[in-house]
Structures are given as C-alpha cells and as structure tokens.
Amino acid sequence: MESIFHEKQEGSLCAQHCLNNLLQGEYFSPVELSSIAQQLDEEERMRMAEGGVQSEEYRIFLQQPSGNMDDSGFFSIQVISNALGVWGLEIVLFNSREYQELRIDPINEKAFICNYKEHWFTVRKLGQQWFNLNSLLTGPELISDTYLALFLAQLQQEGYSIFVISGNLPDCEADQILRIMRVEQQQRPKLIGEDEAQSSRQSTMKGRPHMNTALPMCMCVSGVSVQQVSDTTHTTDVGVLDEDEEELRKALALSRQHMEVEDEEADLRRAIQLSMQGSASPISETAGSSHDTSSINTLTAEELRRRRQAYFDRWIEGQRDQT
Known part of the structure; x- marks a missing residue:
C-alpha cells in the first residue's frame, strides 16, 4: 500500500x-x-x-x-x-x-x-x-x-x-x-505512539510482586479499535490482592457474556472477521453481503455497540495470547 x-x-x-x-x-x-x-x-x-x-x-x-x-x-x-x-x-x-x-x-x-x-x-x-x-x-x-x-x-x-x-x-x-489489483492487509495499523505507550506500561509492570489481572478493554478512538489496560498502583499488599481478585472475577464474567453474545449472532461475527483478516475475494464478499447487511439492519444501536465490542475484546485477547 x-x-x-x-x-x-x-x-x-x-x-x-x-x-x-x-x-x-x-x-x-x-x-x-x-x-x-x-x-x-x-x-x-x-x-x-x-x-x-x-x-x-x-x-x-x-x-x-x-x-x-x-x-x-x-x-x-x-x-x-x-x-x-x-x-x-x-x-x-x-x-x-x-x-x-x-x-x-x-x-x-x-x-x-x-x-x-x-x-x-x-x-x-x-x-x-x-x-x-x-x-x-x-x-x-x-x-x-x-x-x-x-x-x-x-x-x-x-x-x-x-x-x-x-x-x-x-x-x-x-x-x-x-483499479487493476486488490491488496491484502496481514496486520492492522496501530495508533501513532501505541508501541511506545505499551513499552512504557510493560516497564512500569516490571518488579511488581503481585500478579496483574487487569482487564483489557477495547475502546474506539477516532474509529480505531485499540487495547487499553487498566493499571493502578496500590500502596498495600492486602488492597492489591483484594482488587486483583475482584478484577479477575469481573474479567471472567465479561468473557462469558461476550461469548454468549457472539454465539447469538454468528453472521455478524463473520462480517467483522472478514474485515479483520483484510480483503476477502470478490466472490466471497459478494455472496455474503446481502445476508450480513440484513442481519446488521435488524440490530438495535445498543446491540450493535455491544456485539462489535464483544468481538474486538476477544480478538485482542487472542492477539495477546499469541504473543
């Protein structure tokens, strides 16, 4: 490109x-x-x-x-x-x-x-x-x-x-x-400065005695999905452990909710996955276009927001697991 x-x-x-x-x-x-x-x-x-x-x-x-x-x-x-x-x-x-x-x-x-x-x-x-x-x-x-x-x-x-x-x-x-060729994108572009910010967070985490179970959150900044990790410094070990356990419970609960949302709308997941993988072949995109669009049009605004966020949360978590 x-x-x-x-x-x-x-x-x-x-x-x-x-x-x-x-x-x-x-x-x-x-x-x-x-x-x-x-x-x-x-x-x-x-x-x-x-x-x-x-x-x-x-x-x-x-x-x-x-x-x-x-x-x-x-x-x-x-x-x-x-x-x-x-x-x-x-x-x-x-x-x-x-x-x-x-x-x-x-x-x-x-x-x-x-x-x-x-x-x-x-x-x-x-x-x-x-x-x-x-x-x-x-x-x-x-x-x-x-x-x-x-x-x-x-x-x-x-x-x-x-x-x-x-x-x-x-x-x-x-x-x-x-006009005469199509391109594929293997890796999505990041926000400018995102790598530096991530390196800074990782440097901050080094040397901490407790396990970090902060929940990855997917936010939309100017239309771009990015990973944001909640990271708070505590002064007492007891407070750290209690809050970490609570964050872990929240993470597991949200993860289950996200999986349920995805299972309810497989077509929506397929549409988003096509985008995340880059361009599909013209035939496959055309074949799925009318069906995916009709499914999207039946969603309420809140469902649209939740289901897109649910997909990106799991996608980002998968990327983190691979690394």
Missing part, C-alpha cells in the same frame, strides 16, 4: 490531514486553510455589521474568537467545505433525512469525512477497496465492503458526524493501481 498517500498527525492539524488524505496529495497547508478561515470570518463580520456597527450584537461578535479556526490548528466544517469547493466537491450530512431517503448503499459512495470533538479523518475508496485514512494511524487501514456499513454505524453511535463527499475526486496513483 505504498502508493496510498497517508499524512500522519502533526499537532492539531487533523483538518489538513483529512483533506490531503482525501485528495491523495499535499493539496492544502495550514497557511492556505487559515486564509480560507479568515475570509469566512470577514464575511461573517460584514453580515453582522449590516445590523449596525454600534449595536451590542456587533460589539459582542468582535470580542469573540474565530469560529472557523484557532491557534491549535483546528478548522471548522465551513473551512473544509470551502476548501473542497475549490475542487468542485460538496459534502452532504450522512444521517440527514434528505440523504437517507436516497437509500444509497455506502459502498457505492466515493468517500466520507468524519468528525468528533474537533478531530477529522477520511474514509475513502481507492480502486474497489475502502481504506480508513485516519491521521492518528501509522498507516492506511483496509476496510472490507462487508464491514463498511457496520463501521459507519458504530461511528454514528459514538457521536461522530459523518459527511458524504459528492463530486469527482482528482485522479491519483493509488486509485489507478488499485
């Missing part, structure tokens, strides 16, 4: 990374995005001035910071929309009534941009395959067609705003290459 352009996170410039990963090149810099933001600020100021420059509303407006950018490098959806407009591209809110009435299968779209708590990232189709181009990842993450709808649904449940990209994206090398 060397041909895929993937700009990694620098500071808080995720809007820039999102745009450049979408367009597959260094199309925008912080200076250019700041210029767009300043233009939007000026347009807003002129509209406010129409009500009178001596008005209280105008005075308050001038005292407020820009809503289109800040010193950390954050840029608003208006800035992103205007930047995409330069390329003749538009954004449509994915869960809006107007879009949902079109009943378009997500796999037939070209790209999505996602936002949660000022973090932006791109999900784009290159050739016939989908990739998560989150700048917080060490590299592109392959998403199978079977898994795409579930991935977007989970993002929505976690509070993400998702926008569909409408229009013709500029040609890029990765798209040209992946």
Whole structure:
C-alpha cells in the first residue's frame, strides 16, 4: 500500500490531514486553510455589521474568537467545505433525512469525512477497496465492503458526524493501481505512539510482586479499535490482592457474556472477521453481503455497540495470547 498517500498527525492539524488524505496529495497547508478561515470570518463580520456597527450584537461578535479556526490548528466544517469547493466537491450530512431517503448503499459512495470533538479523518475508496485514512494511524487501514456499513454505524453511535463527499475526486496513483489489483492487509495499523505507550506500561509492570489481572478493554478512538489496560498502583499488599481478585472475577464474567453474545449472532461475527483478516475475494464478499447487511439492519444501536465490542475484546485477547 505504498502508493496510498497517508499524512500522519502533526499537532492539531487533523483538518489538513483529512483533506490531503482525501485528495491523495499535499493539496492544502495550514497557511492556505487559515486564509480560507479568515475570509469566512470577514464575511461573517460584514453580515453582522449590516445590523449596525454600534449595536451590542456587533460589539459582542468582535470580542469573540474565530469560529472557523484557532491557534491549535483546528478548522471548522465551513473551512473544509470551502476548501473542497475549490475542487468542485460538496459534502452532504450522512444521517440527514434528505440523504437517507436516497437509500444509497455506502459502498457505492466515493468517500466520507468524519468528525468528533474537533478531530477529522477520511474514509475513502481507492480502486474497489475502502481504506480508513485516519491521521492518528501509522498507516492506511483496509476496510472490507462487508464491514463498511457496520463501521459507519458504530461511528454514528459514538457521536461522530459523518459527511458524504459528492463530486469527482482528482485522479491519483493509488486509485489507478488499485483499479487493476486488490491488496491484502496481514496486520492492522496501530495508533501513532501505541508501541511506545505499551513499552512504557510493560516497564512500569516490571518488579511488581503481585500478579496483574487487569482487564483489557477495547475502546474506539477516532474509529480505531485499540487495547487499553487498566493499571493502578496500590500502596498495600492486602488492597492489591483484594482488587486483583475482584478484577479477575469481573474479567471472567465479561468473557462469558461476550461469548454468549457472539454465539447469538454468528453472521455478524463473520462480517467483522472478514474485515479483520483484510480483503476477502470478490466472490466471497459478494455472496455474503446481502445476508450480513440484513442481519446488521435488524440490530438495535445498543446491540450493535455491544456485539462489535464483544468481538474486538476477544480478538485482542487472542492477539495477546499469541504473543
């Protein structure tokens, strides 16, 4: 996947990374995005001035910071929309009534941009395959067609705003290459800095006299599943043993619950497993697509969250056992 352009996170410039990963090149810099933001600020100021420059509303407006950018490098959806407009591209809110009435299968779209708590990232189709181009990842993450709808649904449940990209994206090398070949991904990319954090945790654990039975938890950070281990330092041996025993009981109970959830929905497990293994053959994905999608659509939001988390918990535990 060397041909895929993937700009990694620098500071808080995720809007820039999102745009450049979408367009597959260094199309925008912080200076250019700041210029767009300043233009939007000026347009807003002129509209406010129409009500009178001596008005209280105008005075308050001038005292407020820009809503289109800040010193950390954050840029608003208006800035992103205007930047995409330069390329003749538009954004449509994915869960809006107007879009949902079109009943378009997500796999037939070209790209999505996602936002949660000022973090932006791109999900784009290159050739016939989908990739998560989150700048917080060490590299592109392959998403199978079977898994795409579930991935977007989970993002929505976690509070993400998702926008569909409408229009013709500029040609890029990765798209040209992946039109004639498919790629497989043997190992999923990690979060930037995850290896360092894990090494730090392992170093902290060395020399402790008691057994660590902390429960691995699967969390979603900007759409990426990562392992997070609860690790607390105690001052007394008695307190450590009591809490470890309690954590172990909780771990065993949750493990049994997760296994029961998986057994209730084998089709969902198969759909997620296809994604975790990388791309399947076009024939096998097509054969299972309609059945898996119908099963997913019958789930409630809470079931969707629990079952996806249950799978990832067991998958991560399996990875830990292998190492």
